[in-house]
Amino acid sequence: MKISVDVDKCCGAGQCVLAAPDVFDQRDDDGIVILLDATAPADQHDNVRKAAAVCPAAAIEVRQ
Amino acid sequence: MTAPSPSRVTVVGASAAGLSVAEALRRDGYTGRLTLIGDEPHLPYDRPPLSKQLLSGAWDADRLRLRSAEALDALGLDLRLGAAAVALDTGAGEVALADGSRVGYDALVVATGAAARRLPGTDGVAGVYVLRTVEDALGLREELRPGRRLVIVGAGFVGAEAAAVARELGAEVTMVTDAAVPLADALGPDLGAMLSQVHVEHGVRIIPGVLVDAVLTEDGRATGVRLADGRTVEADAVLVGIGARPNTGWLAASGVPVGDGVECDATLHAGAGVWAAGDVASWPHPRTGQRTRIEHRANATEQGLAVALNILAGPEHATPFDPVPYVWSDQYDLKIQIYGQLRGCDRVRIVEGSLAERRLTALHGRDGRVCAVVGVNMPRATRTYRPLVAEQAAWPSAADLDPALSAGPAPSARPAPSAGPALGAGPATSGRNA
Numbered sequence: 001m002k003i004s005v006d007v008d009k010c011c012g013a014g015q016c017v018l019a020a021p022d023v024f025d026q027r028d029d030d031g032i033v034i035l036l037d038a039t040a041p042a043d044q045h046d047n048v049r050k051a052a053a054v055c056p057a058a059a060i061e062v063r064q
Numbered sequence: 065m066t067a068p069s070p071s072r073v074t075v076v077g078a079s080a081a082g083l084s085v086a087e088a089l090r091r092d093g094y095t096g097r098l099t100l101i102g103d104e105p106h107l108p109y110d111r112p113p114l115s116k117q118l119l120s121g122a123w124d125a126d127r128l129r130l131r132s133a134e135a136l137d138a139l140g141l142d143l144r145l146g147a148a149a150v151a152l153d154t155g156a157g158e159v160a161l162a163d164g165s166r167v168g169y170d171a172l173v174v175a176t177g178a179a180a181r182r183l184p185g186t187d188g189v190a191g192v193y194v195l196r197t198v199e200d201a202l203g204l205r206e207e208l209r210p211g212r213r214l215v216i217v218g219a220g221f222v223g224a225e226a227a228a229v230a231r232e233l234g235a236e237v238t239m240v241t242d243a244a245v246p247l248a249d250a251l252g253p254d255l256g257a258m259l260s261q262v263h264v265e266h267g268v269r270i271i272p273g274v275l276v277d278a279v280l281t282e283d284g285r286a287t288g289v290r291l292a293d294g295r296t297v298e299a300d301a302v303l304v305g306i307g308a309r310p311n312t313g314w315l316a317a318s319g320v321p322v323g324d325g326v327e328c329d330a331t332l333h334a335g336a337g338v339w340a341a342g343d344v345a346s347w348p349h350p351r352t353g354q355r356t357r358i359e360h361r362a363n364a365t366e367q368g369l370a371v372a373l374n375i376l377a378g379p380e381h382a383t384p385f386d387p388v389p390y391v392w393s394d395q396y397d398l399k400i401q402i403y404g405q406l407r408g409c410d411r412v413r414i415v416e417g418s419l420a421e422r423r424l425t426a427l428h429g430r431d432g433r434v435c436a437v438v439g440v441n442m443p444r445a446t447r448t449y450r451p452l453v454a455e456q457a458a459w460p461s462a463a464d465l466d467p468a469l470s471a472g473p474a475p476s477a478r479p480a481p482s483a484g485p486a487l488g489a490g491p492a493t494s495g496r497n498a
Contacts, residue, residue, distance in 0.1 A: 009127075011112070011392055011394075012392070012399060012401070012443040013362060013390055013392060013401070013443075014443060014444070014447040014450075015362065015390065017447065018447075018450070026443060026444045026447070027444070028444050028445075030399070030441075030443065031401075031443020031444050031447075053084065053087060053088065053091070053365065053369060054362070054365055054366060054369070055365075056112070056361045056362040056365060056390070056392075057110070057112070058110055058130045058131070061132075061135075
């Protein structure tokens with residue numbers, strides 16, 4: 001799995017952190033996404049897909 | 065009874081909610097026919113940037129695409145764009161499109177969204193805008209430059225975001241609202257007052273507490289507005305931001321229950337294999353028991369996911385949609401975020417930051433329980449309070465929280481009450497972008 005985030009699109013909702021806290025975090029000051037693991041282990045793939053789906057700024061792209 | 069595994073799903077509405085349904089169906093293994101119908105000619109695009117990055121010129125329209133062409137291709141959709149649905153025949157299980165064609169379904173999703181409300185008598189008047197589509201934003205953008213005068217009717221999030229962008233582009237901005245305090249409908253009186261002050265500091269002229277009577281025109285072009293008290297405000301352009309109305313007209317003869325939106329059950333099913341998601345969907349929220357319709361971006365996606373799962377489960381096994389709603393707004397250098405619903409809230413307490421710093425997290429409560437958390441420029445901290453909203457936690461006593469963090473006087477010099485909550489009660493109506 002290859003994950004990419006568009007920090008320019010990110011609106012700081014934090015929905016990705018709620019869906020996949022092992023893969024995403026937020027910067028303290030502005031809430032912009034921090035990608036902790038751009039490949040993510042297999043046991044996180046469902047969570048990552050959920051995170052990409054619920055992102056209200058369509059800022060997460062997942063390629064298999 | 066609807067078959068548990070439909071082989072033809074038709075989604076009417078190709079924006080955030082409709083796309084979310086389609087993607088979730090495929091992700092969860094649906095391999096049948098999937099038709100996505102949209103009245104706009106564009107590939108699915110995102111609307112929050114219309115009043116932000118697209119209006120400011122920071123992004124071009126292509127940047128609003130919700131998914132790449134390849135990602136859409138991979139969904140294997142029968143994609144019908146520029147094709148408005150005009151009628152629904154639930155007996156035959158068919159949607160009629162404006163071009164005369166009909167599309168059958170076993171399960172239908174209504175995701176037709178909402179249309180911006182307009183002022184009477186302004187159809188076809190040049191210089192009058194709403195902000196709902198990419199064309200709306202690009203048209204308004206042409207008006208925003210130094211020396212041009214913009215009047216914004218309404219002071220919800222859309223109007224306030226457009227005001228911020230217009231000032232940044234150098235236009236003169238007047239905001240007219242019937243509310244006593246702009247943004248108070250969405251945020252409560254104290255946060256509304258703080259935001260209003262920010263707009264004033266950026267040069268926005270605010271005229272509160274008065275309705276707009278009419279748009280003034282000359283040779284078919286707007287020249288300003290007349291207020292209900294007789295005053296006039298001259299302008300080169302008028303932006304009308306007075307809320308939206310669900311797009312249900314095409315369902316009129318269908319038998320689908322329609323009130324303020326499509327009236328679904330708690331699982332978003334409206335009966336007869338018809339489901340709804342996004343701005344158009346109304347459902348009894350399991351937490352409040354109240355019929356709710358939410359016009360926010362995050363809700364569109366989450367309802368789409370829920371509808372997809374419920375279609376695959378079948379109406380007998382569908383589960384209630386029980387979200388913690390989320391909305392955000394960007395104005396100048398402020399990011400405002402709300403988890404939960406402010407409607408009916410009767411107490412507010414700032415738990416981090418302060419109004420004076422314009423950086424805060426404020427818990428909102430109703431009937432002794434936490435119902436929402438509002439953040440200003442504290443995204444990460446604000447999110448950490450979301451579990452209290454999700455759990456509907458008991459309202460914390462003052463002793464539970466650091467007293468040093470309670471609110472000081474608002475910048476508007478409105479004194480904090482000597483007893484009770486640190487802020488005035490929040491909005492009495494709703495948390496919609498109105």
